[in-house]
Amino acid sequence: MASRRQVLSSAAGLLAGAAIGMPRMARAQQKRGGVLTAILNPEPPLLVLGLNQQAPTQLVAGKIYQGLLRYDFDLKPLPSLAKSWTVSPDGLTYTFTLQEGVKWHDGAPFTADDVVFSCTKFLPEVHPRARASFDRCESITAPDKGTVVFKLKEVFEPFLYAFLPAGAPMMPKHIYDGTDFRANPKNATPIGTGPFKFKEWVRGSHITLVRNDEYWKPGRPFLDGVTYRVIPDAAARALAIETGQVDLAQGNDVEAFDVQRLAALPHVELHKKGYETVAPISWIEINHRTAPFSDKRFRQAMMHAIDRDFIVKNIFFGLGRPASGPINTATRFHDAKSVKRYPYDTKKAEALLNEMGLKPGAGGVRARIKMMVLPYGEVWVRQAEYVKQALRRVGIDVTLESNDAGGWVKRIGDWDYETSFDFVSQFMDPAMGVARTYISSNIRRGVPFTNTMGYVNKRVDELFEQAPKQTDPAKAQAMYSELQAILTEDVPVVWLTELEFPVLINKKFRNVNIDANGPNSEFDEAYLA
Amino acid sequence: MGGRLGFIGQRLVKAVFVILGIIVLNFLLIRLAPGDPALVLAGEAGAADPKFLADLRREFGLDQPVWRQLLIYMQGILSFDLGFSYRQKQPILDLIMARLPQTVLLTGTALTFAIVVGVSLGAMAARHVGSWWDSAITTLALLVYAMPQFWLGLMLVLLFSVQLGWLPTFGMNTINSGFTGLDHALDVGRHLILPSLTLGLFFMAVYARLTRASMLEVADLDFVRTGRAKGLSEGRIQRRYILRNALLPVVTYAGLQAGYLVGGSILIETVFAWPGIGRLAFEAVLVRDYNLLLGIFIVASVLVIAFNLLTDILYTVVDPRIEMGT
Numbered sequence: 010m011a012s013r014r015q016v017l018s019s020a021a022g023l024l025a026g027a028a029i030g031m032p033r034m035a036r037a038q039q040k041r042g043g044v045l046t047a048i049l050n051p052e053p054p055l056l057v058l059g060l061n062q063q064a065p066t067q068l069v070a071g072k073i074y075q076g077l078l079r080y081d082f083d084l085k086p087l088p089s090l091a092k093s094w095t096v097s098p099d100g101l102t103y104t105f106t107l108q109e110g111v112k113w114h115d116g117a118p119f120t121a122d123d124v125v126f127s128c129t130k131f132l133p134e135v136h137p138r139a140r141a142s143f144d145r146c147e148s149i150t151a152p153d154k155g156t157v158v159f160k161l162k163e164v165f166e167p168f169l170y171a172f173l174p175a176g177a178p179m180m181p182k183h184i185y186d187g188t189d190f191r192a193n194p195k196n197a198t199p200i201g202t203g204p205f206k207f208k209e210w211v212r213g214s215h216i217t218l219v220r221n222d223e224y225w226k227p228g229r230p231f232l233d234g235v236t237y238r239v240i241p242d243a244a245a246r247a248l249a250i251e252t253g254q255v256d257l258a259q260g261n262d263v264e265a266f267d268v269q270r271l272a273a274l275p276h277v278e279l280h281k282k283g284y285e286t287v288a289p290i291s292w293i294e295i296n297h298r299t300a301p302f303s304d305k306r307f308r309q310a311m312m313h314a315i316d317r318d319f320i321v322k323n324i325f326f327g328l329g330r331p332a333s334g335p336i337n338t339a340t341r342f343h344d345a346k347s348v349k350r351y352p353y354d355t356k357k358a359e360a361l362l363n364e365m366g367l368k369p370g371a372g373g374v375r376a377r378i379k380m381m382v383l384p385y386g387e388v389w390v391r392q393a394e395y396v397k398q399a400l401r402r403v404g405i406d407v408t409l410e411s412n413d414a415g416g417w418v419k420r421i422g423d424w425d426y427e428t429s430f431d432f433v434s435q436f437m438d439p440a441m442g443v444a445r446t447y448i449s450s451n452i453r454r455g456v457p458f459t460n461t462m463g464y465v466n467k468r469v470d471e472l473f474e475q476a477p478k479q480t481d482p483a484k485a486q487a488m489y490s491e492l493q494a495i496l497t498e499d500v501p502v503v504w505l506t507e508l509e510f511p512v513l514i515n516k517k518f519r520n521v522n523i524d525a526n527g528p529n530s531e532f533d534e535a536y537l538a
Numbered sequence: 539m540g541g542r543l544g545f546i547g548q549r550l551v552k553a554v555f556v557i558l559g560i561i562v563l564n565f566l567l568i569r570l571a572p573g574d575p576a577l578v579l580a581g582e583a584g585a586a587d588p589k590f591l592a593d594l595r596r597e598f599g600l601d602q603p604v605w606r607q608l609l610i611y612m613q614g615i616l617s618f619d620l621g622f623s624y625r626q627k628q629p630i631l632d633l634i635m636a637r638l639p640q641t642v643l644l645t646g647t648a649l650t651f652a653i654v655v656g657v658s659l660g661a662m663a664a665r666h667v668g669s670w671w672d673s674a675i676t677t678l679a680l681l682v683y684a685m686p687q688f689w690l691g692l693m694l695v696l697l698f699s700v701q702l703g704w705l706p707t708f709g710m711n712t713i714n715s716g717f718t719g720l721d722h723a724l725d726v727g728r729h730l731i732l733p734s735l736t737l738g739l740f741f742m743a744v745y746a747r748l749t750r751a752s753m754l755e756v757a758d759l760d761f762v763r764t765g766r767a768k769g770l771s772e773g774r775i776q777r778r779y780i781l782r783n784a785l786l787p788v789v790t791y792a793g794l795q796a797g798y799l800v801g802g803s804i805l806i807e808t809v810f811a812w813p814g815i816g817r818l819a820f821e822a823v824l825v826r827d828y829n830l831l832l833g834i835f836i837v838a839s840v841l842v843i844a845f846n847l848l849t850d851i852l853y854t855v856v857d858p859r860i861e862m863g864t
Contacts (some may be wrong), residue, residue, distance in 0.1 A: 215811025415573030418581035
């Protein structure tokens with residue numbers, strides 16, 4: 010086997026350690042005190058990050074629990090509970106050195122045993138993504154209290170991207186070992202290593218987190234606490250930001266049409282970064298099992314018939330970017346040059362439909378299709394209405410179908426649909442969040458966010474299989490570039506936008522949004538100016 | 539008196555069957571909705587694999603046949619156990635009891651306001667029928683009645699919170715304020731004003747119109763004329779003769795409203811982020827939290843039946859001519 014270069018070394022990580030979230034403001038301005046109040050919507054089911062990774066859970070539990078690593082806006086791994094790490098030249102052994110003096114919120118020491126327990130017992134039992142990550146390991150061992158060694162069965166280059174707090178949160182062994190993890194009574198009072206400790210949860214009203222005075226990073230956190238307020242109504246959330254009753258809104262808290270208005274307020278600052286770890290792409294999911302959807306010309310025609318710039322400008326009010334293919338520009342291995350472009354061109358769309366023999370019938374209609382609307386808020390309804398109009402222009406008559414969240418997931422998972430809007434997170438590397446919806450081995454009826462379209466392409470399967478096994482980034486890039494070319498030719502789904510989520514912060518708070526995990530991050534550098 | 543007790547006893551026996559019917563019907567109805575709690579959790583997490591779904595369904599008991607699930611549930615009910623919330627991992631009764639007082643505070647305040655102000659305005663309009671007062675009150679009632687509640691709520695918020703800055707826009711209290719005792723009560727009171735006003739204004743309009751119409755009907759009856767002929771003062775005629783006799787429809791309506799008292803208002807609780815039971819029920823539907831939803835139905839139906847019984851008893855107090863038949 011040809012010699013392989015060491016892909017990632019520890020030195021960079023070590024040096025970066027001092028710089029995580031390094032304040033852009035002068036240090037002198039940082040001071041202790043203040044409570045940041047943030048919006049929480051919807052209310053999470055529980056706060057144990059190992060057991061639940063929904064968006065609202067991540068927001069709150071991201072302050073309580075930590076992962077071994079965190080990631081900067083460009084997805085470079087940074088130290089968190091791991092102080093440094095090395096990858097063996099053969100790409101099979103990952104050795105993490107842990108921070109010293111870390112304690113769980115109940116005072117017990119955090120050691121390598123907790124990491125081994127989390128990655129071999131807790132997470133593989135209850136966490137689908139972590140299960141996939143750690144199934145790749147031949148062994149996970151702790152040679153001493155401060156070191157953990159992951160030995161992989163075969164090379165998986167993006168392995169370092171498995172350590173996001175939500176991807177692999179560290180769970181306390183002394184609390185969970187030997188218990189039924191989901192039924193453990195301690196789930197009501199989460200214990201982590203993070204800068205804030207759980208204090209109180211009044212359901213339907215608020216969750217209070219208070220400063221962890223024993224936090225392992227000296228002098229941190231600056232804030233006395235973080236309070237999350239449950240506010241179910243979008244207009245009320247916008248008002249809460251406007252009147253200064255809350256200091257932070259994120260994700261879908263504020264309707265797209267309200268974002269610019271709020272961002273223009275003198276006390277509010279708008280950030281568009283902070284969601285690079287998820288980097289979702291929205292698309293029109295297509296069930297390939299029936300005509301005309303089985304014909305790629307139909308899907309290509311849909312790509313040409315929809316003006317993605319219009320969607321970004323007028324439906325998302327400038328948030329996000331038009332999507333050109335399967336890999337988000339914020340995700341690793343995106344290659345703008347390899348994708349086949351589908352500029353907005355109704356003539357080309359019509360030509361493709363003509364070529365298929367779909368000629369305009371009565372009222373200019375060539376085909377009638379059904380499309381499920383996403384049940385996650387107003388903006389998706391608007392997008393659906395636009396797409397219906399746009400497709401009607403080329404003779405595709407769309408009947409929009411509404412479901413609530415439960416019904417929508419059920420129909421997608423059961424392949425009981427023709428087309429549907431959807432958005433899927435990418436989790437930093439194509440092997441983590443992109444492959445799952447395109448590879449044929451992941452066609453599993455009844456399970457959402459798999460290859461529910463029924464798309465099958467042997468070469469695509471092969472490339473997704475091989476690319477993460479390359480220790481040479483150039484080789485991996487070549488494979489992913491080929492993948493992007495094939496997928497944009499086949500158009501398994503009609504990509505629409507690379508979603509961006511607004512983070513609206515009261516300017517009196519600084520260093521709130523400082524890494525790729527944005528509002529889900531620890532806030533251990535945040536302070537009240 | 540024996541008649542009254544027998545009547546109550548018979549009603550209680552009927553109530554047990556009604557509640558049993560509610561449980562079985564709702565148990566089956568909820569399961570007709572597509573998707574289950576495991577799928578919703580998977581959907582929200584944005585990731586799932588077959589093991590994840592199978593584990594959750596086993597944990598929730600959803601891998602059992604429906605008749606068996608119903609049997610297990612009924613066994614629980616008989617021992618006063620409403621079960622666990624799939625999603626919130628808490629006993630259902632705890633979740634409901636944590637929210638019920640807030641809802642009763644909100645709807646109770648709103649209904650008290652609606653009845654007191656509504657009946658007073660209605661009586662005033664009836665007394666001065668055809669006057670400027672009458673027109674003003676009936677127009678106001680119609681206007682408030684026709685206005686969508688969420689819009690009225692938002693307008694009140696814009697005026698009193700955003701423009702004037704007098705009142706908070708959402709929530710039930712100021713978090714981290716450290717208020718106790720009277721300060722806490724005043725704080726809750728400030729938060730209560732806008733939601734209870736928004737909710738109460740609508741019902742106030744109903745009571746005003748109901749009282750006015752009913753009083754005008756009674757005012758034409760013979761006994762009122764007799765009262766006047768006896769030379770009684772107009773105030774006494776209005777209060778003792780007309781209003782008291784006109785109150786029956788108001789009591790009926792208020793009795794029906796009592797169900798609302800415990801069911802809560804999803805809309806108002808949502809717009810004002812009021813942590814009540816209406817929102818809890820709404821969220822339970824969305825996430826298919828079967829046990830929680832059934833628990834809310836059961837508690838609400840027990841209370842509604844109790845209130846209806848109370849209303850029937852109240853009839854005999856308002857109008858002694860009405861007797862309780864067995």
